[in-house]
Amino acid sequence: MTEIAPGSTKRTQVHRVPDRAVHDVEVLYSILDAGLVAHVAVEDDQGQPYVIPVGYARMDHQVVFHGSTASRLFKTLATGQPTCLTVTLLDGIVLARSAFESSMNYRSVMVLGSARRLSGDEELAALQRISEQLTPGRWETARQPTPKQRAATLTLALSLDECSVKMRTGDPEDEPEDLVEAPYAQLWAGYVPLVECLGEPVADRHTAADQPTAPEVLAWSHRPWLPAVQ
Amino acid sequence: MTEIAPGSTKRTQVHRVPDRAVHDVEVLYSILDAGLVAHVAVEDDQGQPYVIPVGYARMDHQVVFHGSTASRLFKTLATGQPTCLTVTLLDGIVLARSAFESSMNYRSVMVLGSARRLSGDEELAALQRISEQLTPGRWETARQPTPKQRAATLTLALSLDECSVKMRTGDPEDEPEDLVEAPYAQLWAGYVPLVECLGEPVADRHTAADQPTAPEVLAWSHRPWLPAVQ
Numbered sequence: 452m453t454e455i456a457p458g459s460t461k462r463t464q465v466h467r468v469p470d471r472a473v474h475d476v477e478v479l480y481s482i483l484d485a486g487l488v489a490h491v492a493v494e495d496d497q498g499q500p501y502v503i504p505v506g507y508a509r510m511d512h513q514v515v516f517h518g519s520t521a522s523r524l525f526k527t528l529a530t531g532q533p534t535c536l537t538v539t540l541l542d543g544i545v546l547a548r549s550a551f552e553s554s555m556n557y558r559s560v561m562v563l564g565s566a567r568r569l570s571g572d573e574e575l576a577a578l579q580r581i582s583e584q585l586t587p588g589r590w591e592t593a594r595q596p597t598p599k600q601r602a603a604t605l606t607l608a609l610s611l612d613e614c615s616v617k618m619r620t621g622d623p624e625d626e627p628e629d630l631v632e633a634p635y636a637q638l639w640a641g642y643v644p645l646v647e648c649l650g651e652p653v654a655d656r657h658t659a660a661d662q663p664t665a666p667e668v669l670a671w672s673h674r675p676w677l678p679a680v681q
Numbered sequence: 682m683t684e685i686a687p688g689s690t691k692r693t694q695v696h697r698v699p700d701r702a703v704h705d706v707e708v709l710y711s712i713l714d715a716g717l718v719a720h721v722a723v724e725d726d727q728g729q730p731y732v733i734p735v736g737y738a739r740m741d742h743q744v745v746f747h748g749s750t751a752s753r754l755f756k757t758l759a760t761g762q763p764t765c766l767t768v769t770l771l772d773g774i775v776l777a778r779s780a781f782e783s784s785m786n787y788r789s790v791m792v793l794g795s796a797r798r799l800s801g802d803e804e805l806a807a808l809q810r811i812s813e814q815l816t817p818g819r820w821e822t823a824r825q826p827t828p829k830q831r832a833a834t835l836t837l838a839l840s841l842d843e844c845s846v847k848m849r850t851g852d853p854e855d856e857p858e859d860l861v862e863a864p865y866a867q868l869w870a871g872y873v874p875l876v877e878c879l880g881e882p883v884a885d886r887h888t889a890a891d892q893p894t895a896p897e898v899l900a901w902s903h904r905p906w907l908p909a910v911q
Contacts (some may be wrong), residue, residue: 462729487785487875488769490720494729499692502721502732504768504789537732539718541877546898549824550812551834555717559734582780594779594865604781622885631886633822639895641884645717646907647771650874654851657860658869664867668776677876678908 457626462563463615465677468544470664479616483509485673487585489516491523494532507536508577510608515569515577517606521533525605531565536609545644547623548635554619562614574606587676588667648677693845694791709846712788713739715903716768717815719746724756724762737766738814740838744792745799745807746837755835761795765870773872777853778865784849786872792844794837796837806814818897878907 473632494500501524503549507516514536518567528534533555543556568660580588596604622641649671652664704732719737733752737746748755750774759765773786795905799807805826812820852871859865879901882894 452905462725487774488771488787490732490769492722492732492765494730495723497721499763500724500730500765501791501793502720502722502765504787506785509745533729535722535730535732537720537734539720539734541718543816544717544815545705546819546895547823549826549830550808550820551824551826551830553812553816553819553823555736555815557718557734561683561731561733563729563731575723575743580781582783583772583804584786586776586783589783591785592868593777594781594859596779596781599839603716606753607780610911618838625887627823630731636887638822639884639888639892639898640884641858643898643901644880645904646880648876648878648907649774650876651765652871652873654869654871657855658867662869668869668873670810671873674875677878 454639458615460563463561465548465612467504467656469607474616478618479560480509480612482540482560482616483507483514483538484584486540489514489536489538490535491528492515492534493528495524495527501637505536506581507538508580508609510580512611513608514611515608516578516607517581517604520603520605522557522605526608528566528607529568529605533610534566534590536562541599541645542620542672543644545619545623545642546564546640548625548629548638548640552625554623555670556619556621557617559617560614561617562609564609564613569606569608573608574601577606577608578604586667587673589665589673592665614663643679649674650677684839690793690843693791693843696802704722705846707755708848709790709841709844710739712770712790712846713737713768714814714900715788716770716835719744719766719768721746721766722764723755723758725754728895735766736811736815737768739841740807740810740851743811743834744840744841746840747808747811747834748834750835752835755837758796758837759798759835761797763792764796764839771875772850775849775853775872776870778855778859778868782853782855782859784853786849786851786875787847789847790844791847792839792841794839794843795841799836799838804831807836807838816897817901817903818896822895822897848906877904880905880907 775784
């Protein structure tokens with residue numbers, strides 16, 4: 452696969468395993484919409500890179516994320532330094548007949564560009580999107596950011612104009628000899644799905660003992676609930 | 682918390698939320714030993730950073746990870762370019778009474794340094810550790826790397842001499858007014874645990890239909906198994 456699709460550039464072409472590259476904006480959006488954490492690169496003034504985990508959301512054709520206005524690294528990002536934001540969803544553990552071909556099933560998005568600081572209505576919309584991504588339905592019930600809280604928040608956007616999508620799904624791809632030579636040909640091989648589940652909600656000490664769990668939490672369908680232990 | 686513990690330097694002190702910083706090598710090791718994916722920074726010759734997801738393992742006081750010898754970015758890492766490797770474990774979704782204080786429970790390790798390419802016995806030991814991290818018990822049953830496979834693999838190590846550990850656990854930390862002012866004081870607040878579970882193993886098409894799942898897979902206790910749907 453050598454074509455360059457919209458959003459893909461020479462820098463984001465997947466050279467090593469091109470059959471794991473995906474050129475489809477719907478797939479790109481679905482991966483970003485399914486994640487909770489992104490990892491973003493920042494470099495300090497000594498040339499030392501840092502990889503920082505951040506909450507994020509997709510807002511139209513960009514990713515938005517936030518940090519503290521007191522964070523040295525976030526302030527550096529806001530200057531428009533070249534950056535990369537990566538979201539990785541782990542879908543399974545792949546067991547081949549060789550250690551070399553054993554792998555993970557995953558979906559991954561890498562976004563390149565320069566972050567832009569948001570303000571005003573656009574910033575508020577981004578904060579709402581980030582809240583909805585992590586805690587769907589909670590924006591309407593919880594206190595929305597006050598002016599003081601907004602002043603303490605640095606909200607950034609990164610366009611999806613330059614990005615790459617990689618996926619691996621399904622069975623292992625064993626080397627031909629491992630499918631015929633004993634003892635490896637006789638091994639069970641396949642994959643074990645990995646699923647991120649929600650556990651039973653835990654109320655904090657300020658919540659009344661007889662208060663039912665918030666309805667917006669019980670309505671969450673963005674991740675499977677772990678069945679209660681009987 | 683301003684002291685600098687072993688492994689912590691001025692660069693890795695957590696300035697913003699110092700009570701989330703942890704100085705304990707056992708905690709550091711336990712987080713690294715619980716993860717499956719790290720995100721590592723590499724910069725190309727144009728100054729563009731990339732954040733790459735990698736499988737990894739801890740080996741003594743270093744993290745080891747591998748890539749392809751055909752990967753341009755991995756070859757750049759092997760030159761000893763300053764890098765950062767971050768492991769983030771998501772433990773829960775924290776619902777405060779304000780959107781601002783809503784958060785995630787997590788454990789995170791950030792390692793700074795320069796990667797060193799491994800070879801010989803040290804490389805083989807690292808490959809075994811990486812295999813054991815992802816697929817415990819499989820190294821002994823699957824085919825171990827052949828000379829050709831090892832030649833195609835670039836195995837790197839990064840010392841844990843300079844790193845930071847951050848954690849957030851438990852309840853939200855609401856602003857005092859949100860605990861007394863209606864309607865926010867009446868909101869259910871707390872957290873919802875996030876758990877990465879293993880689903881039912883799926884055999885590949887080369888595995889005999891009546892072959893039981895590999896015993897080493899059924900023995901996995903490194904992650905909870907998702908109960909079968911009845």
